[in-house]
Amino acid sequence: MPDSGDMRDVESTPRQDAQVRVFALPPAEDAEPLEIVQGFLEALTSDDLDYETARKYLTGNALKDWEPGESTTVLEEAPIPYTQVTGERPEADEYRYQLSGEKVALVDGQHAYRPAGGQYRRTVHLTRVKDTQQWRIDELPPGVVLGRSDFERNYKSINKYYFTSAAQSGEPGTVADPVYVRSQVDPVTQVVRDLLKGPTSWLNPVARTSFPSGTALKKGTRALTPDDQNRLVVPLNKKADRVSAGRCKEMAAQLLYTLQDYMPTGVDEVELQGSTGAQLCVVVEGESGIASHGFGKHAEYEYLIDGEHKLVRLSEQDPVTTPTAVPGALGEGEKQLRSAAVSRDEDRAAGVSADGSELYVAPLTAGGTLGDPVLRSTGATAKDRLTTPSWDGRGDLWVADRDLEKPRLLVLADGMGEPLEVRTPSLDGRIEAVRVAADGVRIALILENKGKRALYIGRVERDADAESTTVSIVELRSVTPDLEDVTAMSWAGDSQLVVVGREPRGVQQMRYVRVDGSPTPDSGLSALTGVEEVAASEDESQPLVAHSADGIVRLSPGAQWQTVVKEGSAPVYPG
Incomplete structure (x- = not known):
């Protein structure tokens, strides 16, 4: 290597990984x-x-x-x-x-x-x-x-889409159900067949499909392929012949959402046909009134706690990187905060007091008052009190109380109801962080057990009768088995999270993981030191925001980390 002289640019061409296909060979004659x-x-x-x-x-x-x-x-x-x-x-x-x-x-x-x-x-x-x-x-x-x-x-990971009742809009919401299909072996037909079989067993208790039981592709159907107008025709068996127009639209929407996850620019329209070949219904991309799908409204702001412990916000579009206080009591400094969560419609916010003992909910409107705390923790120290709260797609507010004497996971209906203790029969460890997915039926928890912190995904089940509602977190499963210390996480799409953690004897790293525990391609993120908190939007076009040794930093798609605020903590997106 040269040890003197000027630096100069070197022309290079990025390596293009050609798609490799493997063709099997039959047994050779007299093979050993x-x-x-x-x-x-x-x-x-x-x-x-x-x-x-x-x-x-x-x-x-x-x-x-x-x-x-x-x-x-x-x-x-x-x-x-x-x-x-x-x-x-x-x-x-x-x-x-x-x-x-x-x-x-x-x-x-x-x-x-x-x-x-x-x-x-x-x-x-x-x-x-x-x-x-x-x-x-x-x-x-x-x-x-x-x-x-x-x-x-x-193999390739694909999100199948099913319905939940967790959407705030009143329409049924969707939930992603990731599966792996063989990417070179008629994947479109594989994806359709998998979707028709219904949700996987883990998700099935909280998801529903609009396809009647027993619905399958019409006998004799060969490979399904979109035409040159990005239209896919799906012939079904007799089980689908008598569905109503509304239900048929939901069926076609499930297929459209699923296929667009597999090939984002490849399917714009889905037509369902009955067993006789007659058209049942058609759904086109962007058709409204069927379901609440995707990340919903594009977040207008990124939120954080500033150096004066007030809730402030930054606009991604605004070149000025000086945060402004949110309208209302949480931005006026009446109560010093250490963390906050903003509702998905950005109309309300929940804030945890600086010592972690009190949770407040207030509107993000000028002149709004703070009122009394909706929840109090009696933990002995600040780290044994309330976690950062989280809003789900129903408009309910979640928070964990880390009181060593009585650790609890709580949910407040519509952010203002009586705190309801959530049943956690399979919980092994103390909850250190809570993030509920927009679909309202999956929850991410960082659990600490014997000094180690790991990330788990659980299923949210609700059981309501005339007298009361029971909420439970069941079938928790680890999604970061190779990390021994997970310090921060955030949902970053329909079926993935961004995680900050450390492997045994390794250094801190930030990466993406899927909810089933599988790694994402190019999951590693550019290095960042001393990350304490991270925030991602479920709209993947929005920047990643983190609290690091350099302050509040932002990573836009295709760019490098940039410091936007020197003094601040607890960055969050709505949710």
């Missing part, structure tokens, strides 16, 4: 047992429609019973076969190989992803076929097993 096992494992990474080539390596019950769609086991590296010879004679007619590796994840029969750990140890048994004297596999593990790099090349 190890070659058969290796060929089969390689065939599992191919783009065969129904693993036709992989099946050529099988015989007997393995050929008859193997269901590749049953599950997909993802390992850190491609599985390694170790020989275990069953017979002692050189001319033995059977071999047994053990496949081994380090587990990363499991994709189940519904195509839902779950992080997994531990060792993978399964066996493959081979026999010599009497008629041909060729080695073939007659016993094998269930489903498909492959390495992480092959999984990331072959």
Whole structure:
């Protein structure tokens, strides 16, 4: 390397990763047992429609019973076969190989992803076929097993969309249900079939589909492809023939939202056809009155607590980076604050007092009064009191009280009702942060247990009767198993969050993760030191905002981190 002279620009062309496709090879004539096992494992990474080539390596019950769609086991590296010879004679007619590796994840029969750990140890048994004297596999593990790099090349995460009743507008809201499909094997048809089968088991209790039970593609339907006008025609079986016009519109909207997640510029219109080929209904992009979908209103401001402990706001569009106080009592400094949450319509805000003991809710209008706190905590110290609150899509307000004597998760109906203690039967640890998704049926929690903090996603279930309403958080699942210390997080879209954390013996990092625990492509963000809090909008076009060692900083799409306010803390977007 030169050690003197001037610096100069170097012309370079960004590397373009061409789409790699893998074509499987059938078994070679007189292939040895190890070659058969290796060929089969390689065939599992191919783009065969129904693993036709992989099946050529099988015989007997393995050929008859193997269901590749049953599950997909993802390992850190491609599985390694170790020989275990069953017979002692050189001319033995059977071999047994053990496949081994380090587990990363499991994709189940519904195509839902779950992080997994531990060792993978399964066996493959081979026999010599009497008629041909060729080695073939007659016993094998269930489903498909492959390495992480092959999984990331072959599979893509897609959001299926279903309905909830959590939207503030009165229309049904939508909730994303991420699944993985094989990206090179007729993905549009795969996505449609998956959507018609209904929500995955984790989401099913709080989501609904408008497709009648048993609805499927019309028998004989081949690959679905949008035409040159970005219009997709979906023929359905008899189960859909008698649906009402309104329900049909909801069905078509589910397909449109889902397909636009897979190919944002590829589908503008969906037509549903009945079993006779007659048109049932059509939905076009942007059609209103069907459901509240997406992030809703574009946030007008970013909010934070300034150096004087008042709630202030910044406009993304305004080149002036001096924040202005919000209208109303929370911006007047009547009560010093340490954190706040702004309702999704930006009409109200909730603020936590500087010592963490009191929660106030006030309108963001000039002349509004503060009133009495809607909640008090009696925790012994400031860190044992209230967390930053969070508004859901129904307009309800959530907050955790970290009082060591009585830790609780609370929800206030419409931000002003009597605080209702939320049931948390599977909670293992103390809640350090709360963020509810816009759909109102998923909640992100940072839990501290034995000095370690991890991020969990839970399902929000509501059970109302004539006398009372019960709210529960169930089936919590970790989405950051490789991080031992998560310090901040925020929802950053329909099915992903931005997370600040640290791996064992690692340094602090900021990255995106999906709600199922799978990593996002290019999930790493440019380095930023001393991050204490982070805020992202569910509208992914808006900047990321963080409280770091440099103050309040902002990361716009395609740009670098920029300091916007030197003195400030607790940045938030509406929600």
